[in-house]
Amino acid sequence: MKHFAWKTFFLFCALQSFVFGGEAPTIRFFIEERSDGRLLHLVRELIPRKLLNETLANGRFEPCENVSKPTIVVTKEVVECSARFSAPRLQIAVSGPDRVRLRLAHDSEVTQYDASLGDVKLLQLIFADFRTSSGIHNRSRRSFFVSEHAKEDTRKVAQTEDNTYFALVIGVALVTLIGIVEVLAVVATCSSGRKLERKLADMKKERQDVAERTSRSSERLQRLRGGVSATHLPETENYVGNSYVLRKRQPMKFDQQIPVTPYEFKKAMDQLTKYIVDYLENTTKYPVTTDISPDSLWTKMDKTAPEQATRFEKVMGTVEKFYVPAMTHWQHPRFHAHFVAGCSFPDILAEMLASSLAVVGFTWDSCPALTELEILMVNWVGRALGLPDSFLYTGNNTRDSVGGGSIQPGSTDAVFTALMAARYRKIEQRVPNEKDTEGRRNVFKKLVAYASCEANSSIEKAARLGMVRLKLISCDDKFSLSVKALEEQIKADESEGLIPFFVQSTAGSISMAAFDNLGEIGVVAEKHDMWLHVNGTYGLAAMICPEFRSRAELIGLEKAHSIDMSAHKLFMHSSAHTFLWTRDKKVIQKAFAIDATYLKGAHEDTINLRDWGIPLSRRFLSLKTWFVFRLYGIKNIQAFVRRTIELAGAFRTQLEKDSRIQLIGEHVLGIVCFQLKGETHGKSNELTRDLAAFVNKSRQLAVSSAKVERTTHKDVEDSFNILKSLIDQFVRNL
Incomplete structure (x- = not known):
């Protein structure tokens, strides 16, 4: 019995030591004169009131002074201290209306937070992180230092006692006393040692059960007396102020x-x-390359x-x-090697959110929001570009809309989708009977498509995958598809028994940003009943500015069967992201329709995005466009496009001043083409290729096109000066 009495005594002493704390690392506390009084309330709220009230003392402290003890400093503004701190240092200052900046420094590591004074959860996490890194557990004694001016205000704020804390201590004392009485009662009534041990074992198990239930409830409380890492708390959103966890915890490993x-x-x-x-x-x-x-x-x-x-x-x-x-740094202001790689903070935010939501859309049921938002973005962007309504979703039931569109992974996917729809359409026209496989095979073998020799290489890949002939048509002196040459080629092919079924008109070619004459090509396509696709991966984006919609080459856009435009060229999207519109969406959906049982949902009468191309699954790409349009607005996107074109013009103006350079083509959008002059055309091409290799090898510049969001007129001038210097070096080495 004496043995059990001593155990009870030691249990009480250990519990008392846990509650009232012992020697532990201390925290120094400093409040600068004229600092915002709200910060005192903040620290007062997140540090036990009783301790703060008891340990006020006079003292002076420099914000960047390196001391061996953890320190909290409240200052008028955040001071950037370059010193390495041997102990954790938490500096707090007001950064704006209802905003607070916290700078946690320890050794060479600095973490800075900018939070709202109302963001209680974040502030709790930061203070918990500071207390954990300070190695402070349980209720440790702390010494605080405040200036004489702040001392009186602090005393007034700290007058209220922490009733919850005293209630908790009293409760623990009562539980301990009851436990002692219970043990004494058991000793008095149990005549057998074995019976006593069983009784004590039952009591121990009951206490463990109570402790476990208390622990689970305690995890929902707001603050920990000993300064425990908030990563232990599974439900931080349910924190309640002025509540404390009695149980000691170690920092998470x-x-x-x-x-x-x-x-x-x-x-x-x-x-x-x-x-x-x-x-x-x-x-x-960084070097560009x-x-x-x-x-x-x-x-x-x-x-x-x-x-x-x-x-x-x-x-x-x-x-x-x-x-x-x-x-190769595509966002570098000296990067001019390819089309602009759009990048913007709204796009980055949307990318993170899309990855976090982690949804997959192939049917409407798999993610209704993904399907609905994509349909909405097709219309948003289409209307922003001024596309005819025949290419947009109309009516309240989008499934019954004649026109419409989708978001494709890239321009090649969009061109391939259009080509496959055209192939399906022509075979259906010639041999409607699906069971006549021989007749369909004969039509398929005779199909032929047409595009400009300056067209994007995506058409070549699409034709290869679609296993159809492709004829590349020569260009005129403006680097546009020659309509005369197109008609001649079609007549020649028809005379050989071939079947023209598809023609692509380019709006902004890869090399020159040249525009094909859409109106004239549309007449030819209509005459021979061909599917007309407009590949506007780069050039059509400029139509967001009304002044670019009046280009003569774009007259007749309504005659096209499909149109594509890449948002990652001029709309500040960082990854491949191409819109595809059509005025006959049922043809595309039938060409790619798959009716596997496991793909069918409860709402098959709606639009299923799996029927809009090769991919079955798709990411939440429409979020990127929605974020960019919401956070920038059409006006700012227009300003970006105009500035890109303006900067290209400024660069072209600089090049005109150098007699060794010959400009090629017109000033169209953000592309500037030039070559070194040579004795012959062949020699000029050779010199230009060698110059491009020389420039890129220098790592100072990457040629030959595109501007990025952060480019300025000074960047253009600097790029020209670098290019001029490199040309001088290149010519001297000839």
């Missing part, structure tokens, strides 16, 4: 089973966001995936050390 917790994900996102902003705002610190040779990364990287999880910091270290130096 790196878990190999679940290595990325929600809190660690948020912390990693904060770091990644800072990295992205810094990269996009400071791309000039890389000097690595093929397979150089392959030889340095591990050939197998890691068995164990890796920390985010180490992963990003690999990215910075190996991958960024091996990149």
Whole structure:
């Protein structure tokens, strides 16, 4: 009995030590004169009131002073301290109306947060992170230092006692007392030692059950007396102020089973966001192109995936050390080698959200929001470009609409979809009977398609995959498809028994941004009953500006059967993202319709996006367009397009001043084409190819087209000066 009495005594002492705390690391607290009084309330709310009230003392403190104890500093504004702190330092200041900036520094690592004063959950997480990194558990004593001016205000704010805390202490004392009485009662009434042990075992199990239930409930409380990492709390949204967890916890260790917790994900996102902003705002610190040779990364990287999880910091270290130096930086203001690679913060936000939602759309039922938003974006963008209503969804029932469209993974997919629809249409016209496979095969073997020799290479790939002939037609002196040559080729093919079924008109060619004469090509297509597709992957985006819709080459757009336009060229979308419109959507849907049982949903009478091309599954791409249009608006997108064209004109003006350069073609959109003058045309081409290789090898510039969102007139002038200097070097070496 004496043994059990001593055990009870030690249990009471241990519990008392846990509740009232012992020696532990201290936190210094400093409030700068004239700092915002709301910050005092913030610290007062997130640090136990009783401790703050008891430990006020006079003292002076420099915001960047390096001390050996964890410190909280409330200042008028955030001070950027370059010193390495040997102990965690949390600096707090007001950054704007109802906004607070917190800067957590420890050693060489600095994490900065910008939050609303009303964002209680985030502030709790930050303070919990600070207390955990300070190594403070249980209720440790803290020493605080405030200026003389702030002392009186602090005393007034701290007058109210923490009733919850005292109630908790009293409750624990009562539970302990009841336990002692119960043990004494058991000792008095149990005559057998074995019976006593069974009774004590039952009591222990009951206490464990109560402790477990209390623990589960405690995880919903708001603050931890000992400063525990908030990553332990599964339901932070249910935190309640002035409630404390009695149970001691250790900081969360790196878990190999679940290595990325929600809190660690948020912390990693904060770091990644800072990295992205810094990269996009400071791309000039990198060479435009890389000097690595093929397979150089392959030889340095591990050939197998890691068995164990890796920390985010180490992963990003690999990215910075190996991958960024091996990149061609498309967002660099000296990058002029290809079409503009659109990139914008709204697009990045939408990309992150789409990946987080992780939905897959192939039927309406698989994700109604994905289907409905894509239909809406097809109309939004179509109307922004001024497309005829015949290419848009009309009526309340989109399934019954004659026209419509979808979002394709890229321009090649859009062209291939249009080509396959045209092939299906022509075979159906010639041999309506599906069972007449021989007749259909004979029609199929005779099909022939046409496009400009300056057309995007996507038409060649599409024709190869569709297994149809493709005839590339020569261009006129404006680098546009020669309508005369087209008619001659069609007549020649028909005389040989071939069947013309498809012709593509280019609106903004890859090399010259040239426009084919759509009106004249439309007349030819109508005459020979051919499907007319307008490949406007680059040029049609400019139609968002009304002044570009009046181009003579675009007159007759209503005669087309299908149109495509890539949003990742001029609409600031970072990844391949092409819109496809048609005024006869049933042809496309029938050409790609698949009726597998497992694909059918409860609403088969609606639009199913699986019937709009090769892919069955599709990502939530429409979110990207929705974000860009919502966060920028049509006016700002128009301004971006106009500025891109203006900067191209400025670059062209600079090139005209150099007598060694011959400009090619007209100023169209954001493309500027030129070549070095030579004694002959062949010599000029040779010199220009060599010059391009010389320029790109310099890593100072990448030629020959495109502008990016952050490009300015100064960037254009700098690019020209670099190009002029490189031409001088190139000519001297001839």
